[in-house]
Amino acid sequence: MPSDMPPAGPPFPGNSAPDDPFSGNQDFDRTIAYRGPRAQPAPGADALRTQRMPEWDQPEVIGYGTVPGEPAPPPRRGSRGWIIAIVAAILVAVVGGGGVYAVSLLSGGGSQPQDVLPGNAIAYVRLDLDPSAGQKIALFQIARKFSVTKRSFTGDDPRQALFNLLRQNDGELSKVDYAKDVEPWLGDRIGVAVLAPAAKGEEPGVAVAVQVKDENAAREGLAKLAGGAKDIGVAFRDGYAIVAQAQNLADTYAKATPLTDTPAFADDVAALGEQGVLSFWTDLEKVGAAAGSTADADAAVLDAVRGVHVAGALRFDGSYAELAGLARGGSAASRAQPEPVKIGELPASTVGAVAVSGLGDVVSQQWPQIEKAASGVSGEGFTRFVQEARQRYGLSLPDDLVTFLGKGVSVALDEQGLSGEQPNVGAVLDTDPAKAGAVLDKVEKFLADSGTPMKFARANGDDRLVVASTQEYADTLTKAGTLGDGDTFRLAVPDAGDATYAAYADLDKVEKFYLSDVPESERADVQTLRAVGLSGRQSPDETTFSLRVVFN
Structure with missing residues (x-):
């Protein structure tokens, strides 16, 4: 925990309500209210964690408090607003199992996919099911607001839920056993990079970085996931499997200067701040040029995006969810x-x-x-x-x-x-x-x-x-x-x-006009939505934006 965090109160075993360990616990309330910067653990932090907060090492207790009773049946498709659906999906993915999964990984440290993917990427997307501690705490606060979220928590590993979804649309994956072939090696982060074409007229390359816990098991598991395809290459770097279209490409990508060391990417990510659960980055000029290598590109479009690069992140606070981003470069300098x-x-x-x-x-x-x-x-x-x-x-x-x-x-x-x-x-x-x-x-x-x-x-x-x-x-x-x-x-x-x-x-001021049309079982979730806002600033140097959904 950061060193400037408020002093801890009584240890977690003092909870008086085993069915809701969050309720009435001042120590946890102070913890989730903290909004300070992330910091590296001080010496002895692990020992302190064991002594002062033993319940973090027993996530099953938290799971019982968050998921009372039997799991509810799946919600009806389309019966809830799209805002709630998106927020609930993220909450389930990151704090799936009512906290069983996320709390056990509260630190959120370690390398990111951009630390291992090659620096000639022209576009990049990252999904992190183990985000920073501050993001997890914020997600817990939001999760407690929605009954739809609580009903969605089943205690399953969210990675398995994602795998099961993919298997429905891929017959080859039906031969793969998640518990045996995937779970033992699969980590919590994944990044996908689109790479500049090696030569004019060629297709852009694609590299995928998957965090792994066991390289040998990962090699076998990825081979099984690929269905025996021989044109798939796998190499390893800093806790990640680099998957590419061929072995020689995977080996090259694993030795390349990483995306983190690319100045434009590093500057954009630093300016963006907290990367949250999902983040992305792209160099629009290079993407346009890559598209032009295989198709006729509109010169006016290419001129409009010349030198432009964009970065964004989906992140959370205890009171809101935010999609934030920025765009830099291009002809902005000529604008008033x-x-x-x-x-x-x-x-x-x-x-x-x-x-x-x-x-x-x-x-x-x-x-x-x-x-x-x-x-x-x-x-x-x-x-x-x-x-x-x-x-x-x-x-x-x-x-x-x-x-x-x-x-x-x-x-x-x-x-x-x-x-x-x-x-x-x-x-x-x-x-x-x-x-x-x-x-x-x-x-x-x-x-x-x-x-x-x-x-x-x-x-x-x-x-x-x-x-x-x-x-x-x-x-x-x-x-x-x-x-x-x-x-x-x-x-x-x-x-x-x-x-x-x-x-x-x-939304609070207008909900009276539509609340009566919402089923009573879902009304409380709709009332949790407080407001929606968009703001941004355009300057000669960059354009920023923030889209927020605020909760009661």
């Missing part, structure tokens, strides 16, 4: 720096919002590509529309559109009015209100002549135009609100004050 969005200044009663900065600049810079793409879909129809809009209504594209969008746009839906016929929805445009208002006049005239007359409620603020469904809501949006002060918003939309794009949905 967008201003932060003002989503946090929307009313506290907002239930849903989207905010984007710099849309006007994007339209201005990308209009030739937008016009080309639109013409490709509608032919000359788009060109005629642009000409008619200018001649009949004075709409000049893209100039008027750039003026209207301005420096930033925030669209909001308010809790008030949701149950009525006229919901409160509006857009706050950070632009010159007089010029943008004149553009809106042209749009309203166009709509009227098109047979769909529509009048928008408007209000002017300081360097902003508000367009809304009602005049009362338009007036409200001209004033700075306090959405950004709420705990739920801050969890769902991190660093909103610096974000150049963001989105937010408060």
Whole structure:
């Protein structure tokens, strides 16, 4: 455990409720609340672990506390929301068996697949069923919130569950006995690397790194899994089996400079931080070039991704699940720096919002590509529309559109009015209100002549135009609100004050509209979902994003 962790309380044998060893245990509560950085164990840490926390060495006790009664039958397909399904799948995979599997591996240390896969990888994906201790603790906190998760825990090794799933779609695997041929050697981490073609016109290579506990058993087991195929090569490096399309390739990959030592990869992973349960990385330019070696590649597409590399990770906190990522390189340096969005200044009663900065600049810079793409879909129809809009209504594209969008746009839906016929929805445009208002006049005239007359409620603020469904809501949006002060918003939309794009949905405020349609047995799980948020920042150096699902 990290050295700056709060002092431990009474040892685990003091639990008074054997059916729920987590309940009421202050020592465990302090442990799961810890959010400090990972650290290497201090000397004597193993002895301390044995003396102070013996129950970690007896995971069966934890399993009994997490899985009361008989396992429930499999849930009905499609009967739960997709968010719950994804989160539950990850929880079952990592803390399968109600903690039997994960707690026994709390350290989460050791080498990663990127430490053994070759450095000429152009794309990489990693799955870690033994993540850092902090990730496991967070997963336990989340697991305790969902009844669907508890019902899914069966005490099985999640690796076996994955193997059984693969065996259903591969007849050859029916000859493989998991307990005899796989379990004795299979570790907890796997990584897949796509490698640059050896020469122009050749296919990209693929290398798989599988963590193993016994090299001899792994060699035999992998041979059996391959069904006796002779074109499969296996080599070993630092606790991993390197599997490739041929033995000479496997041997070469096992001796190559690892991906960890590739500067672009190392920098991206360091900037990303915690890699969580699932992570990925790719060099888009090299992927595009590899695709172009076997097929005609669009030059415009290749230009757009030149020098771009992307990294991401699925990770957890006790209050949320997060998919975080970043993109670097490319032509970002030639773009202007967008201003932060003002989503946090929307009313506290907002239930849903989207905010984007710099849309006007994007339209201005990308209009030739937008016009080309639109013409490709509608032919000359788009060109005629642009000409008619200018001649009949004075709409000049893209100039008027750039003026209207301005420096930033925030669209909001308010809790008030949701149950009525006229919901409160509006857009706050950070632009010159007089010029943008004149553009809106042209749009309203166009709509009227098109047979769909529509009048928008408007209000002017300081360097902003508000367009809304009602005049009362338009007036409200001209004033700075306090959405950004709420705990739920801050969890769902991190660093909103610096974000150049963001989105937010408060599920607690809208669940009353759909909760009655949810089966009673599943209602508690749906109510656990608190909010969903997206935020990110675009700069000349990189673009970042964070997608979070927040739990009650």
